[in-house]
Amino acid sequence: MNVLEEAIDHGFEPPAEAVVVVLCAHIGMTRLSEQRGGKQERDKENKRRQGSHKNRSNLKFPEITLLLCKKFHLVSFSFRLFKRPNFVYCRPILAMRLAINIDHVATLRNARGGEEPDPVTAAQVAELAGAEGIVCHLREDRRHIKDRDVKLLREVVKTRLDLEMGATEEIIKIAIDVVPDFVTLVPERRQELTTEGGLDVAGQKRFLEGVIREFHNHKIPVSLFVDPSPAHIEAAKEAGADMVELHTGEYANARRERDIQECLVAIKQAAALGKSLGLGVHAGHGLNYVNTRPVASIAEIDELSIGHAVITRAVFAGLDRAVREMLSLIKDS
Numbered sequence: 001m002n003v004l005e006e007a008i009d010h011g012f013e014p015p016a017e018a019v020v021v022v023l024c025a026h027i028g029m030t031r032l033s034e035q036r037g038g039k040q041e042r043d044k045e046n047k048r049r050q051g052s053h054k055n056r057s058n059l060k061f062p063e064i065t066l067l068l069c070k071k072f073h074l075v076s077f078s079f080r081l082f083k084r085p086n087f088v089y090c091r092p093i094l095a096m097r098l099a100i101n102i103d104h105v106a107t108l109r110n111a112r113g114g115e116e117p118d119p120v121t122a123a124q125v126a127e128l129a130g131a132e133g134i135v136c137h138l139r140e141d142r143r144h145i146k147d148r149d150v151k152l153l154r155e156v157v158k159t160r161l162d163l164e165m166g167a168t169e170e171i172i173k174i175a176i177d178v179v180p181d182f183v184t185l186v187p188e189r190r191q192e193l194t195t196e197g198g199l200d201v202a203g204q205k206r207f208l209e210g211v212i213r214e215f216h217n218h219k220i221p222v223s224l225f226v227d228p229s230p231a232h233i234e235a236a237k238e239a240g241a242d243m244v245e246l247h248t249g250e251y252a253n254a255r256r257e258r259d260i261q262e263c264l265v266a267i268k269q270a271a272a273l274g275k276s277l278g279l280g281v282h283a284g285h286g287l288n289y290v291n292t293r294p295v296a297s298i299a300e301i302d303e304l305s306i307g308h309a310v311i312t313r314a315v316f317a318g319l320d321r322a323v324r325e326m327l328s329l330i331k332d333s
C-alpha cells in the first residue's frame with residue numbers, strides 16, 4: 001500500500017479540486033508523452049516522473065487518477081481507446097439515485113392548453129443533467145400528465161420510468177400496456193391538490209396483493225407509497241411489493257425542531273426496516289433545497305423522488321437567462 005492509499009484508507013478526503021488537478025495532470029502527462037511520440041519516449045517519461053516522486057509516493061499519475069476516481073465514485077476512461085487522444089470523461093455516480101417528477105411541467109403546459117412546455121423534453125433535460133429516473137403521475141382526472149406523455153416518455157426515457165398511479169382498473173390497463181420500469185401505487189383522491197398520505201397497506205392488503213400479482217404477471221415491479229410506519233412496511237412486504245416509497249410529507253411540513261427530528265427518526269427506522277425485509281427503499285414528497293440533506297444521508301434509501309422543488313427552482317434559475325435572451329432577440333431585430 002502506498003502513501004496515498006494509506007491516507008485514504010484512514011479517512012483522508014482529498015478536496016474535489018485535487019481530483020480535478022490530478023485528472024489534468026494525467027491528461028497533461030499523456031499529452032506530453034504523445035507529443036514526444038513512441039513507446040520508448042513514453043516509458044522514459046514515466047520513469048523520470050516516478051523518480052521525481054520517489055520519496056513521497058511510488059504512485060504513477062494514472063494510478064492516482066484511478067484511486068481518486070474510485071474514492072469519489074467517478075468513472076474515468078480515456079477516449080484514446082477510440083483513437084481520440086487526451087480526452088478524459090468523468091461522470092459522478094451517486095449511491096442514492098435522484099428521480100425527477102415532471103408532473104409540474106405538464107401542469108404549466110396545461111395552463112395554456114397548448115404543447116409547451118413539454119414534460120417529455122423536461123425528462124430528457126433532467127436525464128442529461130444526471131437524473132437517474134423520471135417519475136410521472138397519470139391521474140384519473142389527467143390534470144397534468146396525459147396518456148400521450150406516458151407513451152412518449154416510455155419511448156425516450158433512458159434511465160428508469162416510474163409511473164405513479166392510483167390502483168384503478170383503467171390506469172392499471174394503461175400501465176400494463178406501457179410497461180414502465182416500475183409503478184408506484186399511491187392513494188388518489190379527486191379533490192386533493194397533491195398525494196396527501198401513504199397507502200393504507202395494512203387495511204387493503206388483500207386488494208393490493210391482487211394488483212401486485214397482476215403487475216408481476218407482466219414483469220412490472222411495484223413500489224407502494226407508504227407513511228414511514230412499521231405496520232405499513234411489513235404489510236407491503238407481505239403483499240408482495242418490491243419497493244416502498246416513504247412519504248416524507250410530514251417531515252417536510254414539520255416546523256418545530258422537535259417534530260422535524262421525530263419525523264426523521266421515523267423515516268430512518270422505516271428505511272432500515274424496509275431494507276432488512278429486502279425491499280427497495282425510495283422516499284419523496286415535499287423535499288426541497290433546505291430539507292433534503294438529512295434524508296439524503298440515510299444510507300438505506302436507494303432513491304429520492306423530487307418534483308415541485310426542482311421545477312420551481314428551474315423557473316428562477318432560468319428566468320434571468322430567459323429575459324436576457326428575449327432582450328437580445330429584440331435588440332437584434
Ligand code: PXP
Pocket residue numbers: 101103137164184186194195225245283284285286287305306307308309
Ligand atoms: N412521491 C410521490 C408518491 C408523489 O405523489 C409526489 C408528488 O407528485 C412526489 C414523490 C414528489 O413530491 P414533490 O413534488 O413535492 O417533490
